[in-house]
Amino acid sequence: MTTLKTYDVPDAVDPDGYQLDITGAVTHELQFRRPELEELPSESFTADFACVEGWIAEDCSWQGVCLEHLLDRAEPIASASHALVHAMDGAYACSFPLPRLSNAVLAIDLDGNPLPIEHGGPARLVPTGDADCWESVKWVRELEIVTSPQDDTDTAKSIALSRIE
Numbered sequence: 001m002t003t004l005k006t007y008d009v010p011d012a013v014d015p016d017g018y019q020l021d022i023t024g025a026v027t028h029e030l031q032f033r034r035p036e037l038e039e040l041p042s043e044s045f046t047a048d049f050a051c052v053e054g055w056i057a058e059d060c061s062w063q064g065v066c067l068e069h070l071l072d073r074a075e076p077i078a079s080a081s082h083a084l085v086h087a088m089d090g091a092y093a094c095s096f097p098l099p100r101l102s103n104a105v106l107a108i109d110l111d112g113n114p115l116p117i118e119h120g121g122p123a124r125l126v127p128t129g130d131a132d133c134w135e136s137v138k139w140v141r142e143l144e145i146v147t148s149p150q151d152d153t154d155t156a157k158s159i160a161l162s163r164i165e
């Protein structure tokens with residue numbers, strides 16, 4: 001059983017009519033609704049989730065789509081190097097080098113059920129391997145493909161660290 005901490009769901013999070021957009025430095029800008037995500041090859045893995053605030057949720061069983069499949073369809077242009085993963089809660093966005101994003105999973109299920117909105121449903125980014133807790137972007141609404149690192153517009157770390165103390 002997942003023991004992720006439950007934070008308040010911001011008002012800006014509205015799962016009705018959910019759509020994921022892939023935009024920016026790609027050959028094809030694409031949109032996916034949940035049924036379309038369900039049709040893509042699925043990936044599942046179980047891992048502990050640890051937050052820098054000091055709690056750990058053991059054995060979270062994520063299921064979803066490997067980002068590699070989404071990126072392959074969008075075909076990033078040759079100079080594309082990074083992606084900004086935007087969430088529904090306002091300014092929350094996290095930057096990833098594309099090879100790292102390719103290995104991540106866009107989770108739509110948790111522990112065998114549709115991912116609950118309080119844990120980032122309809123879709124949450126779950127990086128594989130070592131990752132910081134703020135990189136697991138809840139309520140993912142857009143993957144903006146870009147041609148340089150986006151440290152200035154990466155707000156996730158500072159928002160997460162501002163919750164400590």
Ligand SMILES: Nc1nc2c(c(=O)[nH]1)N[C@H]1C(S)=C(S)[C@@H](COP(=O)(O)O)O[C@H]1N2
Nearest residue numbers: 004005051087092119133134136137138160
């Ligand atoms: N969109 C969004 N994603 C987010 C955050 C956030 O504030 N907004 N917080 C991050 C942090 S710091 C943690 S620890 C986890 C918390 O996940 P949980 O709410 O499922 O426990 O979500 C991560 N993803």
Ligand SMILES: [Mo]
Nearest residue numbers: 051052133160
């Ligand atoms: Mo966190």
